[in-house]
Amino acid sequence: MAVSSEFSRILTLLRKEKGISQKAAAASLGVSQALLSHYEKGIRECGLDFLVRAADFYGVSCDYMLGRTPDRSGTTLSIEEIPxxxxxxxxxxxxxxxxxxxxxxxxxxxxxxxxxxxxxxxxxxxxxxxxxxxxxxxxxxxxxxxxxxxxxxxxxxxxxxxxxxxxxxxxxxxxxxxxxxxxxxxxxxxxxxxxxxxxxxxxxxxxxxxxxxxxxxxxxxxxxxxxxxxxxxxxx
Structure with a gap:
């Protein structure tokens, strides 16, 4: 699966925001630390199953993880929704x-x-x-x-x-x-x-x-x- 160039940056940011080590995140996501490191550095592209697991783990949408929306729930703000x-x-x-x-x-x-x-x-x-x-x-x-x-x-x-x-x-x-x-x-x-x-x-x-x-x-x-x-x- 070809992922957005934003994915590696957002994947790293979410882990750091959660305050956990790469080793702990890898264990929770069911991958090796080496593979997660490759994902976070953009060296390797992940599959759809990992994308979904990561989105669920960090409580965000897949669209957010791919950099397709600035809203973590995946929604796009309309004019009416901006306060x-x-x-x-x-x-x-x-x-x-x-x-x-x-x-x-x-x-x-x-x-x-x-x-x-x-x-x-x-x-x-x-x-x-x-x-x-x-x-x-x-x-x-x-x-x-x-x-x-x-x-x-x-x-x-x-x-x-x-x-x-x-x-x-x-x-x-x-x-x-x-x-x-x-x-x-x-x-x-x-x-x-x-x-x-x-x-x-x-x-x-x-x-x-x-x-x-x-x-x-x-x-x-x-x-x-x-x-x-x-x-x-x-x-x-």
Missing amino acids: EPDSAGKENVMKGSILVVLNKKLIANSLNILFDMLNKAGSSSLTREVSDYIMIAVYRMFRVVYSANDKNQSGMFKLPEQIAHQYCAAAMEMRQANASAVASGKPLDGMDRIKDVDSLSLSTEKITREYPLFGTSLLNLINSAEKAVDFHPPQK
């Missing part, structure tokens, strides 16, 4: 640092305005490039914070640590270049244009008026971001 950022629940309760709560709200509220503008623009290419840029930025910072605890398993990520920063930086530059091409009215081949440029007309007053709940957050974010950049114009 809103401000949904109630313990995962959204921010206690402690005022700075954490403030920055989370500034960023989340500003993103509401940005994605409303993308919706008005009506360009799938612009939406895709902007979204990918933001997702990569979040991914990069998540990896940084995640790495603070050296006990966390690096197997969560497919991108090797030694190249992750450089590859992400390059990908973000490409996404920004593509987005800028669309925004300037000169999209590259295969990209669609902004359908309604006039809908993107904004001013400080208009932002406050059209986005009474989020406008102040965006204006504060702009100010905070420019302070973080720490640009000092040359003295005349």
Whole structure:
């Protein structure tokens, strides 16, 4: 059976998450430690019977083990199933640092305005490039914070640590270049244009008026971001 290249990585990650040795896992899965080692390194391909046993043992679906879905139960999230950022629940309760709560709200509220503008623009290419840029930025910072605890398993990520920063930086530059091409009215081949440029007309007053709940957050974010950049114009 030809298995996904993701299989060996996920098989190793699940064993480490379970906190058991390769020898113990092999015994539970009914194979030799040497064979399991080959599976985890991608040297050998397993059969369907082993795939099913491993999925049952680790409590995940075969699709997850093959890297066909990010959901361990094997289901694929629909738009309706993704919770809103401000949904109630313990995962959204921010206690402690005022700075954490403030920055989370500034960023989340500003993103509401940005994605409303993308919706008005009506360009799938612009939406895709902007979204990918933001997702990569979040991914990069998540990896940084995640790495603070050296006990966390690096197997969560497919991108090797030694190249992750450089590859992400390059990908973000490409996404920004593509987005800028669309925004300037000169999209590259295969990209669609902004359908309604006039809908993107904004001013400080208009932002406050059209986005009474989020406008102040965006204006504060702009100010905070420019302070973080720490640009000092040359003295005349």
